[in-house]
Amino acid sequence: MPSPHPQNTRERILLTAIGLFADCGYAGVSMRDIATAVGISPPALYNHFANKEALYREAVSTAFADKSARLLQALRNDVPALTQLHDFVHGMTRELDEDDRFRRLLQRELLDADAQRLTFLGRFIFDEVQQPFMALLKSLRPQADAFLLSEMIFGMVKQHYELQPIHPHTTAGIDAHRSAVQIADAVLAVLRPYFSGD
Amino acid sequence: MPSPHPQNTRERILLTAIGLFADCGYAGVSMRDIATAVGISPPALYNHFANKEALYREAVSTAFADKSARLLQALRNDVPALTQLHDFVHGMTRELDEDDRFRRLLQRELLDADAQRLTFLGRFIFDEVQQPFMALLKSLRPQADAFLLSEMIFGMVKQHYELQPIHPHTTAGIDAHRSAVQIADAVLAVLRPYFSGD
DNA sequence: GTAAAGTGAATTAACGTTCGTTAATTATGG
């Protein structure tokens, strides 16, 4: 018995695949896994995607869609630079907090992606956010290495989420849960003296 | 014709497997891949390791061996705290710079490891370094959240290496190569005002 | 208005390949 609403099967496949690929990686997920999770038979996937590689690429693109736009919302030029920095850092923690699949997919892409997928990632995700962010940092501290600085700030924000799986297995991390606001505030507490200095 | 020096076949397997697992992940590497890279037949692997899982665990353990000890060398209590911080940050960048397989394996473990492997990682790698590092940070700034701070500093150091694959595909990262010393100095430049303040 | 034809998405069955692994055997070094 075919689905009564076949028109959104494609979206259900993509949403399911995003979660599975984020959890287990490209090689760790089979077409049968995806089909079973969606509730259809494996060959039905090929009515919507040419092959596994195409399905994976579309899943990644979907997961990354709007992310850069949402991050850029904080970089509105009509507020003070320090306020922009504050909003941007809080925006980053909020995005990472709300959708962990995005971060896991990103980490996997940085480890596994071929040149073509890296180009997509760099051109349409990274460039769009990093360029205006670097401009903001340059305005706050002209003599700084804005490139390294932008990377380091992203690393500060991201690291806590990256280490979350290991927190229950370390003595320091047993009660390590911090809210997105706490993390953003801790990052800004480190950054503020640096940007306020000469 | 068997190898004339079978006693070090095991080590050759481990060294080869570390590189392959770091590059392609657990599911992305087959026993045939490893055997071919070593130059032996696939069943010969089972003379040295019970199965793929055991070989993987031993490869990870080997890759992580001595890492914590090497990092702890910088935390000698007979030098000023700020000097310890300086040496530790430079030590971290040096370790990441010299052996990229370590970082890639670590990233993959944080994404893929089960509870047992996470326990090994947390107990024998993280705890050993993070506890003394947190004590150092607490001595430098008692009112700080030393746990978050230790994570953020590690994130600052690590991020540049994590993003290296994407640098050729971003406009900001085209000529992005920085030496280990440059990265450590940039991190310390951000941290110093924070630890010098009230 | 209803039957025929067509379309798209689902199914089951099955293909060739690769996977991790075992069995049986052979050769080597102490």
Next chain:
DNA sequence: CCATAATTAACGAACGTTAATTCACTTTAC
């Protein structure tokens, strides 16, 4: 001579994918 480590052959399972078919719904024809 015996333990160790290598080999070739092969097993069953899972892999990505294709083929053939069925089913439901839409469009067309009379």
